[in-house]
Amino acid sequence: MSKALANKKVLPSREAGLFKELLNLYEGRQLKKGLKTADTILKKFPEHGETICMKGLVLVHMGRREEGIDLVKKGVRLDLTSHIVWHVFGLIQKGEKNYEEALKSYSQALRFDKNINILRDAASLQTQLRSYESLVETRHTLLRLRPNLRQHWVGLSVAHYLNGNLKEAKVVLEKYLATLKNVPSHDVEQSETLLYYIHVLEELGEYTEALSLLDSHSRNRDIVDKTAISETRARLLTKLSSPEASEAWHTLLERNSDCHTYYLGYLASHGHPIPPSTPSHPDPDALALISSLTTEFPRARASKRLGLVLSEGDEFKSRAEEYIKGSLVKGIPSLFSDLKSLYTDNAKCTAIEEIVERLQVEFKDASSSPKGSEEPTTYLWTLYLLAQHHSALGRHSKALELLEEALAHTPTLPELHIFKGRVLKRAGDYWGAAACVNEARVLDGQDRFLNTKTGKYLLRAGCVKEAGDVFGLFTKKDAASPGVDLEDMQSMLYLLEEARAHETNGQPNLALKKYMAVKRIYNEIEDDQYDFHGYCLRKFNIMTYLRMLKWEDTVRSQAPYVTAAVNGANILVASYDDPEIVKSLAVAHEQLSSTSKKAAKKAKKKAAVAAAAAAKMGGLDGKTPQQHSNEDKGLEPPTAKDEDPEGLKALTGEGTPVLEQAWKLLQPLLEVGLEENVEVWLAVYDVAIRRGRYLQAVGALEKAKKAGGEEHPEVHVRVVDLKQRAATLSDLKEPVKSVLEEAIKKLYPVEVSPETFNSQYLQKHSQDPKAVIAAARASKILNAPVEEVDGTVFSLLNTDINLSVKVRSPSPPLFHLYFRSDVAMCTMYRTPWSP
Amino acid sequence: MNIRPARVEDLAGMQAANLQNLPENYSMKFWLYHAMTWPQISFVAEDHKGRIVGYVLAKIDDQESSEDPVHGHVNSISVLRSFRRLGLANKLMLASQEAMRSVYKATYVTLHVRKSNKAALGLYRDSLGFKVDKVEEKYYADGEDAYSMRLTMTD
Ligand SMILES: CC(C)(COP(=O)(O)OP(=O)(O)OC[C@H]1O[C@@H](n2cnc3c(N)ncnc32)[C@H](O)[C@@H]1OP(=O)(O)O)[C@@H](O)C(=O)NCCC(=O)NCCS
Numbered sequence: 001m002s003k004a005l006a007n008k009k010v011l012p013s014r015e016a017g018l019f020k021e022l023l024n025l026y027e028g029r030q031l032k033k034g035l036k037t038a039d040t041i042l043k044k045f046p047e048h049g050e051t052i053c054m055k056g057l058v059l060v061h062m063g064r065r066e067e068g069i070d071l072v073k074k075g076v077r078l079d080l081t082s083h084i085v086w087h088v089f090g091l092i093q094k095g096e097k098n099y100e101e102a103l104k105s106y107s108q109a110l111r112f113d114k115n116i117n118i119l120r121d122a123a124s125l126q127t128q129l130r131s132y133e134s135l136v137e138t139r140h141t142l143l144r145l146r147p148n149l150r151q152h153w154v155g156l157s158v159a160h161y162l163n164g165n166l167k168e169a170k171v172v173l174e175k176y177l178a179t180l181k182n183v184p185s186h187d188v189e190q191s192e193t194l195l196y197y198i199h200v201l202e203e204l205g206e207y208t209e210a211l212s213l214l215d216s217h218s219r220n221r222d223i224v225d226k227t228a229i230s231e232t233r234a235r236l237l238t239k240l241s242s243p244e245a246s247e248a249w250h251t252l253l254e255r256n257s258d259c260h261t262y263y264l265g266y267l268a269s270h271g272h273p274i275p276p277s278t279p280s281h282p283d284p285d286a287l288a289l290i291s292s293l294t295t296e297f298p299r300a301r302a303s304k305r306l307g308l309v310l311s312e313g314d315e316f317k318s319r320a321e322e323y324i325k326g327s328l329v330k331g332i333p334s335l336f337s338d339l340k341s342l343y344t345d346n347a348k349c350t351a352i353e354e355i356v357e358r359l360q361v362e363f364k365d366a367s368s369s370p371k372g373s374e375e376p377t378t379y380l381w382t383l384y385l386l387a388q389h390h391s392a393l394g395r396h397s398k399a400l401e402l403l404e405e406a407l408a409h410t411p412t413l414p415e416l417h418i419f420k421g422r423v424l425k426r427a428g429d430y431w432g433a434a435a436c437v438n439e440a441r442v443l444d445g446q447d448r449f450l451n452t453k454t455g456k457y458l459l460r461a462g463c464v465k466e467a468g469d470v471f472g473l474f475t476k477k478d479a480a481s482p483g484v485d486l487e488d489m490q491s492m493l494y495l496l497e498e499a500r501a502h503e504t505n506g507q508p509n510l511a512l513k514k515y516m517a518v519k520r521i522y523n524e525i526e527d528d529q530y531d532f533h534g535y536c537l538r539k540f541n542i543m544t545y546l547r548m549l550k551w552e553d554t555v556r557s558q559a560p561y562v563t564a565a566v567n568g569a570n571i572l573v574a575s576y577d578d579p580e581i582v583k584s585l586a587v588a589h590e591q592l593s594s595t596s597k598k599a600a601k602k603a604k605k606k607a608a609v610a611a612a613a614a615a616k617m618g619g620l621d622g623k624t625p626q627q628h629s630n631e632d633k634g635l636e637p638p639t640a641k642d643e644d645p646e647g648l649k650a651l652t653g654e655g656t657p658v659l660e661q662a663w664k665l666l667q668p669l670l671e672v673g674l675e676e677n678v679e680v681w682l683a684v685y686d687v688a689i690r691r692g693r694y695l696q697a698v699g700a701l702e703k704a705k706k707a708g709g710e711e712h713p714e715v716h717v718r719v720v721d722l723k724q725r726a727a728t729l730s731d732l733k734e735p736v737k738s739v740l741e742e743a744i745k746k747l748y749p750v751e752v753s754p755e756t757f758n759s760q761y762l763q764k765h766s767q768d769p770k771a772v773i774a775a776a777r778a779s780k781i782l783n784a785p786v787e788e789v790d791g792t793v794f795s796l797l798n799t800d801i802n803l804s805v806k807v808r809s810p811s812p813p814l815f816h817l818y819f820r821s822d823v824a825m826c827t828m829y830r831t832p833w834s835p
Numbered sequence: 836m837n838i839r840p841a842r843v844e845d846l847a848g849m850q851a852a853n854l855q856n857l858p859e860n861y862s863m864k865f866w867l868y869h870a871m872t873w874p875q876i877s878f879v880a881e882d883h884k885g886r887i888v889g890y891v892l893a894k895i896d897d898q899e900s901s902e903d904p905v906h907g908h909v910n911s912i913s914v915l916r917s918f919r920r921l922g923l924a925n926k927l928m929l930a931s932q933e934a935m936r937s938v939y940k941a942t943y944v945t946l947h948v949r950k951s952n953k954a955a956l957g958l959y960r961d962s963l964g965f966k967v968d969k970v971e972e973k974y975y976a977d978g979e980d981a982y983s984m985r986l987t988m989t990d
Contacts, residue, residue, distance in 0.1 A: 225934075225938050226934075256838060256930065258836060259838055259839050301836060333919070415917070446951070448858060449856050452855045476976060486854075489862060524864075541872065544843060547843045551843045
């Protein structure tokens with residue numbers, strides 16, 4: 001760079017002073033004064049890039065976003081070698097959550113100045129983006145620049161750890177610990193640092209060293225977290241196969257005898273490893289050990305419950321009877337859900353039935369006489385338990401009979417109404433179910449749990465509006481609607497249940513909106529971690545921070561996201577295949593809104609409130625952040641007004657094509673360990689094949705087949721679909737063509753025609769309702785006449801097969817004719833058919 | 836049933852339980868903030884399938900002055916209805932109190948409770964020994980008063 005050019009960017013001392021002031025004013029968010037100062041400089045030096053950028057930044061904070069961003073960009077162009085302009089540009093991009101671009105800007109800034117603040121921000125961005133190699137470099141630089149700051153040492157060690165270099169992580173920590181002098185005892189930060197150090201040693205397999213450090217540091221009270229000390233100790237001793245291990249587990253039990261995992265650790269240390277969540281693992285020696293623990297910790301339920309896993313036969317029966325009887329007398333409502341996991345063992349299931357039926361008789365007598373030896377509630381809980389037992393085994397009428405008896409006995413116990421609702425729900429009577437749960441809610445109006453249940457059941461019955469009214473009894477009154485509050489508070493239960501209700505009601509557009517809301521919440525959760533990259537190092541809370549990073553890496557594998565992504569993609573694919581769906585939805589909506597313009601008004605208000613709420617968000621403590629100046633609007637763009645409250649534009653692909661939207665939903669699922677989930681791979685296939693990503697599609701179908709088996713009905717449909725589509729693909733290039741052919745051969749190894757392939761499948765599985773539906777769908781794909789497809793579907797109603805499928809057909813009245821006794825309680829089929 | 840310290844992986848379950856049980860709710864960042872700041876003092880109860888059925892979310896309050904002794908605060912506690920009256924809330928509170936004391940040397944714990952919440956008052960006052968410190972009028976969004984309660988912890 002020539003000197004003359006450089007000088008043009010250097011302000012004379014008066015203006016340089018003003019520029020410094022501008023920076024300070026910005027730091028203190030004195031926006032108006034800052035703006036004025038910037039203008040003063042610009043009057044004399046209108047082309048001064050750094051000032052222009054700062055002015056832009058100030059304007060963005062003041063809510064003049066577009067204007068501000070234009071200025072920032074202009075400023076960058078005018079002074080490409082200033083670290084300030086790049087820093088400002090990076091801040092704007094970070095505010096937009098565009099981490100990649102922000103990091104690029106920060107890297108530019110760092111080329112011209114190794115500024116500590118920029119380095120720290122860059123480290124946060126690198127962590128957010130999981131660029132651990134560059135993170136190590138940045139942390140190195142920081143440590144070199146300021147080795148006296150403790151967090152820089154720990155920061156470098158953590159960077160090595162994240163980058164998979166445990167040895168270096170350890171070396172850096174050891175150097176750091178050696179530099180420390182006069183650390184006060186009982187220092188929480190030091191304690192957490194040491195626990196991290198011990199964890200690194202443990203991961204390196206250096207158990208002995210880890211243990212001796214743990215012991216000496218806990219003796220000195222350098223480590224203050226007693227639970228962590230005892231747990232780590234027990235774990236290390238177990239890994240060392242030390243005879244002291246069982247004593248360590250015992251110490252944990254003394255601290256907390258309600259922790260199931262401690263019992264398992266204790267048993268394993270005695271040579272009795274128990275597989276987790278098994279219903280039955282008879283082992284008399286382990287049982288003896290547990291029995292003595294039960295004597296030692298008589299108040300703990302965990303050991304008694306474990307006894308039911310470790311015993312069998314008569315021993316089981318007597319233990320189970322004691323356990324059940326005690327719980328009934330105490331009146332423990334969760335008893336059944338506690339016992340249920342034992343039911344996968346048939347003998348235990350039968351034994352429990354015998355026991356409870358015997359107790360029913362016993363308690364009936366005991367509670368009916370006026371001087372009965374048992375409280376009448378004991379009998380009530382027994383009926384409740386027995387009803388749950390029968391319902392779980394599919395005996396709905398038996399369950400209802402018992403519940404009626406219990407309700408006649410005590411009509412005011414909410415649990416009975418809730419469970420009656422559950423039985424009806426299982427039997428397919430969603431309205432009856434919602435009515436029952438509502439009875440429970442009315443009995444205890446203060447309890448939000450009952451309120452939530454009622455809302456959920458109403459949604460299951462498709463009653464969206466009624467559900468909203470019920471939810472609204474507990475949501476914030478200043479929210480635009482109950483749904484807005486529940487969405488703000490990130491209630492997955494609400495969003496997924498309402499989406500499902502819209503789907504049942506034939507409004508996939510509204511369902512899609514809710515699924516997209518779930519997606520947005522997961523975006524937020526991923527963004528949430530950003531502030532903690534710096535925060536946790538300052539606090540030295542390293543172990544919990546490392547756990548968070550790991551958790552965030554796979555947060556999209558959580559059930560709510562998977563459901564939203566798969567169902568959302570399915571809706572989008574259906575609308576891609578049949579644009580008529582959206583057209584008829586749009587027509588229906590037109591008719592509705594011409595009669596009432598209210599909905600649009602409401603949505604408008606909703607959006608305004610949401611925007612206001614979004615502006616208030618942020619601030620680590622969850623409260624409204626301290627406003628340095630009442631006009632500061634922050635750097636994050638305000639939530640845009642919802643231009644598509646009905647979700648119809650999304651469904652027509654206005655803006656983003658539907659398949660692209662579907663792909664964006666599914667993409668995060670590809671690498672979060674969902675290999676076992678058939679639904680995911682089926683959805684990926686459906687989207688990929690339509691996007692012309694053939695190799696991706698066959699790859700997904702292979703995974704679906706692996707997860708679900710080749711006879712899986714939905715896999716069958718896709719194999720036929722693939723074969724059918726492949727026949728029409730002509731202009732494929734090599735090597736795609738031959739790879740695809742190979743893959744198809746593996747998925748469709750037979751020589752027969754797709755039609756024959758399909759009818760063979762149907763023949764083989766004619767007793768399986770899902771397979772029958774699949775065969776019907778496959779023949780539709782193969783362009784069979786409607787009568788043939790219908791014929792296949794309705795064969796379901798002639799046979800004795802178990803009807804557990806949901807069918808949508810253009811010929812609904814037939815269902816009324818074929819009303820069968822085993823679905824007698826089910827009201828689903830009695831609904832007037834929706835489009 | 837398992838009572839154990841809460842971990843990051845539990846936060847979604849805790850948030851869901853809170854939404855089902857109480858009208859005071861928080862977005863994930865708030866839950867994360869607690870887990871990242873005081874990782875030792877919040878606890879969960881899980882069933883045999885690992886589902887979160889109860890939790891206590893706690894923090895250490897800012898000291899108003901250096902003379903003000905360190906103290907903890909219970910932000911939120913709840914147990915899913917079908918798991919109530921099993922003693923879970925009681926055990927969760929005791930575990931949290933112990934951790935506040937041993938890790939942070941907290942000398943007392945505070946919390947707010949609705950005047951009308953009989954179950955919670957029973958838990959705090961009768962089972963745990965909290966005392967009403969003062970009444971905070973219209974503390975809750977719907978206008979209900981709160982008791983501000985306090986428990987002094989001694990070694
Ligand atoms: C309050 C709540 C957390 C109690 O949970 P829990 O696990 O059932 O409580 P415990 O079994 O540990 O009960 C401990 C003690 O609390 C008291 N208690 C609990 N439920 C009670 C009730 N319904 N009525 C009166 N006292 C009750 C009793 O003193 C009980 O001791 P006991 O069983 O020996 O008589 C639970 O009812 C709940 O989640 N309610 C909704 C959310 C809520 O109100 N949270 C508190 C906000 S401040």
